[in-house]
Amino acid sequence: MKGQRFLGLAYLAPYIIGLLVFTAVPFLASLYLSFTDYDLLSAPEWVGWDNFKKLFTRDRTFWKSLNVTLLYVFITVPLKLAFALFIAAILNYRLRFINFFRTAFYVPSILGGSIAIAVLWRYMFASEGLVNMALGTVGLVPVDWFGDPGNALFTITLLRCWQFGSAMVIFLAALQSIDKSLYEAAAIDGASKTRIFFYITLPLLTPVIFFNLIMQMVQAFQEFNGPYIITQGGPLKSTYLLPLYIYDEAFKKFDMGYASAIAWVLFVIIMVLTLIAFWSSKKWVYYAGDKRS
Amino acid sequence: MDMQAFNDAQAARRARLMMLQQSIRYVLLFAVGLVMLYPLIWLVGASFKTNSEIFAGAGFLPRNPTLDGYIHGWQTSTPYTFGRFFWNSFLIILPKVIGTAISCTLAAYAFARFDFPLKKVFFVSVIAILLLPNVVTRIPQYILFRDFGWLDTFLPLWVPSALAGDAFFVFMLVQFLRSLPSDMEEAARVDGANSLQTLLYIVVPMLAPALISVCLFQFMWTMNDFLGPLIYLSSVDKYPVSLALKLSIDTTEAFEWNRILAMSVLTIAPALIIFFAAQRYFIEGISAGGVKG
Numbered sequence: 001m002k003g004q005r006f007l008g009l010a011y012l013a014p015y016i017i018g019l020l021v022f023t024a025v026p027f028l029a030s031l032y033l034s035f036t037d038y039d040l041l042s043a044p045e046w047v048g049w050d051n052f053k054k055l056f057t058r059d060r061t062f063w064k065s066l067n068v069t070l071l072y073v074f075i076t077v078p079l080k081l082a083f084a085l086f087i088a089a090i091l092n093y094r095l096r097f098i099n100f101f102r103t104a105f106y107v108p109s110i111l112g113g114s115i116a117i118a119v120l121w122r123y124m125f126a127s128e129g130l131v132n133m134a135l136g137t138v139g140l141v142p143v144d145w146f147g148d149p150g151n152a153l154f155t156i157t158l159l160r161c162w163q164f165g166s167a168m169v170i171f172l173a174a175l176q177s178i179d180k181s182l183y184e185a186a187a188i189d190g191a192s193k194t195r196i197f198f199y200i201t202l203p204l205l206t207p208v209i210f211f212n213l214i215m216q217m218v219q220a221f222q223e224f225n226g227p228y229i230i231t232q233g234g235p236l237k238s239t240y241l242l243p244l245y246i247y248d249e250a251f252k253k254f255d256m257g258y259a260s261a262i263a264w265v266l267f268v269i270i271m272v273l274t275l276i277a278f279w280s281s282k283k284w285v286y287y288a289g290d291k292r293s
Numbered sequence: 294m295d296m297q298a299f300n301d302a303q304a305a306r307r308a309r310l311m312m313l314q315q316s317i318r319y320v321l322l323f324a325v326g327l328v329m330l331y332p333l334i335w336l337v338g339a340s341f342k343t344n345s346e347i348f349a350g351a352g353f354l355p356r357n358p359t360l361d362g363y364i365h366g367w368q369t370s371t372p373y374t375f376g377r378f379f380w381n382s383f384l385i386i387l388p389k390v391i392g393t394a395i396s397c398t399l400a401a402y403a404f405a406r407f408d409f410p411l412k413k414v415f416f417v418s419v420i421a422i423l424l425l426p427n428v429v430t431r432i433p434q435y436i437l438f439r440d441f442g443w444l445d446t447f448l449p450l451w452v453p454s455a456l457a458g459d460a461f462f463v464f465m466l467v468q469f470l471r472s473l474p475s476d477m478e479e480a481a482r483v484d485g486a487n488s489l490q491t492l493l494y495i496v497v498p499m500l501a502p503a504l505i506s507v508c509l510f511q512f513m514w515t516m517n518d519f520l521g522p523l524i525y526l527s528s529v530d531k532y533p534v535s536l537a538l539k540l541s542i543d544t545t546e547a548f549e550w551n552r553i554l555a556m557s558v559l560t561i562a563p564a565l566i567i568f569f570a571a572q573r574y575f576i577e578g579i580s581a582g583g584v585k586g
Binding site for chain 1: 315318319321322325326329330332333335336339347348350351396399400402403404406407408409410412415418422424425426427428429430431432433434435436437439452453455456457458463488492513514516517519520524535538539542550553554556557558560561564565568569572575576579
């Protein structure tokens with residue numbers, strides 16, 4: 001389309017304005033703010049590396065929070081993906097009611113991020129809540145879900161794992177797109193089902209696993225609603241994820257500079273892990289038609 | 294035993310094994326489905342229970358069904374009823390969804406159908422926004438909206454989306470549009486239609502299924518959004534349901550559980566109804582592009 005070199009740019013204009021005003025400028029501004037002391041009232045004051053020095057050397061809350069965040073992400077993401085893949089693999093057998101099951105498993109993903117579900121979680125895991133009552137009926141001892149720091153993080157983790165549906169739907173779509181002749185050929189060669197799964201299915205799924213891994217990780221690092229409503233970060237800050245800490249510093253204490261510094265530490269962690277995932281993907285992600293395997 | 298009988302026996306045994314495996318799969322799926330959905334079923338049942346009954350047993354059927362929770366919960370402890378908060382949610386959602394649909398369509402049209410300077414850079418920026426954690430840009434965005442005088446209005450919730458800020462939707466529409474042939478558009482162009490007419494009369498109708506997915510997801514996410522309104526809205530009369538529910542938790546007497554559960558049910562009802570009415574678009578939407586959540 002000659003003579004229309006800039007027509008595309010015209011259609012893209014809203015996006016470009018949004019990109020600059022609401023993403024690019026704020027992105028750089030937050031980097032700048034992380035080197036300042038800024039309380040919203042007076043102008044930002046440049047303090048050099050002070051915020052970061054304080055974070056890494058004197059701020060125990062930060063270390064605790066970072067620790068909890070990493071623990072949360074490293075438990076939640078693999079657990080959720082493994083479960084999603086497991087259920088998708090079962091659904092991929094020619095079952096009846098597949099649409100019914102797929103819908104049922106997807107419902108939690110639709111509602112999972114809402115405050116109502118966080119409220120529900122609070123009631124379910126309360127000391128006399130649904131879960132403990134269910135444990136009681138099968139003769140198990142009730143668990144102190146929110147009083148014990150170890151358990152509290154686990155209940156928050158469960159909330160996210162419960163929302164495995166969207167990852168599952170993506171896995172299922174990928175499973176259904178696998179060429180059936182590959183399975184037939186393998187079966188004729190006498191390969192067992194386990195072998196077929198690990199040598200054919202899994203390699204062909206790696207691009208989708210990779211995609212899910214990145215998306216789930218980026219989101220898990222930003223979990224806010226669950227811990228904010230369910231445990232308020234407690235007990236003993238055992239569910240005080242970094243987004244909660246950033247929120248408190250920024251919007252309760254109005255310490256914008258310090259909050260930006262924490263946000264940038266979180267950002268760098270996410271970015272490094274994403275880059276590691278991308279870099280390592282050359283070794284384990286298999287793209288069909290590619291010579292590598 | 295002759296060969297024929299032996300083969301028949303083998304086939305029968307294999308068939309029995311298949312049946313057994315298939316049954317195990319069904320049992321497993323039903324068990325998982327029950328565990329997944331029981332909390333929601335319990336939530337709905339418990340919202341009709343009396344307060345003393347809620348923590349008295351794990352069953353979901355109320356013994357003395359009452360609308361008490363709904364009637365009192367709806368009144369709230371504020372001067373407003375939940376009707377007001379639903380109206381606010383609607384006021385936030387409608388412009389946001391329309392703005393998203395228009396701006397993302399324009400951006401996708403530009404990326405999929407035009408060549409222009411810096412196209413690659415801009416497309417990379419879409420992916421970058423997709424992976425960029427919001428936590429980094431949130432604080433400067435807040436300061437920006439404060440300087441614009443937009444705090445405690447719906448503008449911070451509307452405008453970024455109306456400028457195609459939700460990169461995921463741009464990405465999804467670009468992928469969809471690229472998969473469609475452009476013959477029709479070229480034919481329209483030959484007949485003298487300009488690019489805007491082509492967009493309106495040819496591209497948008499073809500994009501419709503994907504656009505419906507975009508609108509549904511945006512509806513769902515906005516309905517569930519908590520952190521945005523929490524940061525930007527301070528007057529109770531502007532609260533959407535997510536914030537109002539949090540407010541009810543904080544202000545309702547500690548033992549009035551059924552009010553909170555009843556309002557929780559109401560806040561997830563719109564999302565559930567829309568999901569069941571249009572689940573095809575959700576499942577196709579995520580299967581095609583992969584989605585967060």
